[in-house]
Amino acid sequence: MLDNSAPVRPVAYDMLIDGRWVGAASGRRMDSLDPFAGAAWASVPDAGSEDVGTAVAAARKAFDLGPWGRSTARERAALLRRLAELIARDADRLAAIESRDNGKLVREMTAQWRYMPEWFFYFAGAAERIEGSTLQSDRPNFTAFTRKEPVGVVAAITPWNSPGLLLAWKLAPALAAGCTFVVKPSEHTPVSAIEIGRLVEEAGFPAGVYNVITGGPEAGRALVADPRVDKIAFTGSTDVGKAIAKSAADNLTGVLLELGGKSPNIVFDDCDPAAAANGIISGIFAASGQTCMAGSRLVIQRSIMEDVVGRVIARAQTIKLGDPSLPETEMGPVATPQQHAKVTGMIRAAVAEGARVACGGADGGPGGLFVPPTILVDVTPQMTIAREEVFGPVLSVIPFDTEEEAIAIANDTEFGLAAGIWSLNLQRAHRVANKVRAGTVWLNAYRVVAYNAPFGGFKQSGSGRENGVGAVDEYLETKTIWIELSGATRDPFTIG
Known part of the structure; x- marks a missing residue:
């Protein structure tokens, strides 16, 4: 390549x-x-x-x-x-x-x-x-x-x-x-x-x-x-x-x-699964995951995890890596050799801690400075991959059962930059948004900024x-x- x-x-x-x-x-x-x-x-x-x-x-x-x-x-x-x-x-x-x-x-x-x-x-x-x-x-x-x-x-x-x-x-x-x-x-x-x-x-x-x-x-x-x-x-x-x-x-x-950030994308069982899957993909794989607001933690209700994560994996496997100057390319390389080494090293460390690669992986790219879209399952909130910023196209999937558990997992981090909430229940969406400790919260969306919207x-x-x-x-x-x-x-x- x-x-x-x-x-x-x-x-x-x-x-x-x-x-x-x-x-x-x-x-x-x-x-x-x-x-x-x-x-x-x-x-x-x-x-x-x-x-x-x-x-x-x-x-x-x-x-x-x-x-x-x-x-x-x-x-x-x-x-x-x-x-x-x-x-x-x-x-x-x-x-x-x-x-x-x-x-x-x-x-x-x-x-x-x-x-x-x-x-x-x-x-x-x-x-x-x-x-x-x-x-x-x-x-x-x-x-x-x-x-x-x-x-x-x-x-x-x-x-x-x-x-x-x-x-x-x-x-x-x-x-x-x-x-x-x-x-x-x-x-x-x-x-x-x-x-x-x-x-x-x-x-x-x-x-x-x-x-x-x-x-x-x-x-x-x-x-x-x-x-x-x-x-x-x-x-x-x-x-x-x-x-x-x-x-x-x-x-x-x-x-x-x-x-930095370790932002959660919180997905409830009353979401629009197709919209949530698209938002998850955009939140972590756009810009090769190299954004401070990347939705690197997928905090997802267990009852819909198989469906939504399956959609995300299917799309991630088709993302076209290549020359960033070409219009058909969907993901480019990471920016530096140092960052490539860091991201692939963190993937390997996550696997050593017990995470499982569902898509991508440290050695799955086409060479050069490319890291393939990577999805890790069997991740627990205590794992390093769930706590430290990766700054690369790596998604950690963490299941939950109740709303209170989702909020606790989302806030169990030293960071508080951004969060996404996926739910068609307006009351729930606002309730959770009020309790998540983050400077920006998107409801049924992710990774949107504007000149007139405060960010921090x-x-x-x-x-x-x-x-x-x-x-x-x-x-x-x-x-x-x-x-x-x-x-x-x-x-x-x-x-x-």
Whole structure:
């Protein structure tokens, strides 16, 4: 399936810092791997702490001294709308680039990039609605009001699974708030952040407002530890999120964390079996299972388990693996060799713990970085495969008998990002939704997001919320201003 017979010279990209396209100060570069071809397709600078410092300084200057710090909401909104138009213009090209960078289906990436402009249009409107409030003072000689001000310099670290979209989730509200921005994309998928930089320039944003650093862990550590950063926005694993939070605490830097998940898809015996089977398949096998919200635990009522799981297995066995650029391909490879090793290792460990492979398996793929759609049965809630995030196309089937048992299994996790509930009983669906500890719950659906719907997790799935009008508040500070009205000279030791 893989053809490495005709090596192609990697496309060379540079970083955007203070309006200039530059390499790393050290001169080091690193390659980005095409997961399907198994070869480097792009080359980017391998930034170090010096480069990070330069980027943060540029963002700091643009915020403190540049025109962006003095910009009006109307001006910011106009630039955000222009950026949205440029992304819409280039959506298909950007989708092809991102598919090559992380191996996801071009058709999925195309839909994602065509929808992405809506984030910038939405937050352009939100920029013009940032408002303070007048306070009711119980002191007749004072009046008071609040104003919302941008937090300052935002450092964003984005993952490899949906790098463009998850950058937009952070960039659009941050720019709407009036912040400046430094992004370090994953070293595995650096190109989309660079391409957005080109569009930011074309849209007319001032130099230093948007800066891109490409590099590995050294660059990430330097960025989150820089005391000139006012807010850190991170999407990725829970372990890395905890490390970032600890580093941020040294400078009391605010953090917005969207972390891991072990989300349950809860299926009751009064569901529509065909709809539930489709939702289960979409929830775990779309994007090769590489989503934080993946419905990796099928918590299913025992009385319908054979029917519904049988439907899922039958469809999983027909999923076409292959070249993500082809329209007939239904599932591409996982994004990196490291992730392939992790996913297949976890499947083997699950079998060693007593799970049984009903479909797929660690050794059932066509080679390369492919992992076949895998369904594990005889899984208990205590098994590692049912408790730790796999981030791959692996479904664990866990039966239950009663509603109370289903809720207990669903909540028996350190995560709380998302959940699905399948039931045609409206009362039951709402009742269970209210009791499941998760930031997003879908009823008779799965894996739906939108620019105006808040997204984030409970427990160790993160802190804060992205999307929705409240996302702008993540990048704002509230200032209270008191005004003395009488003008009288008063005793400085008198209160009130």
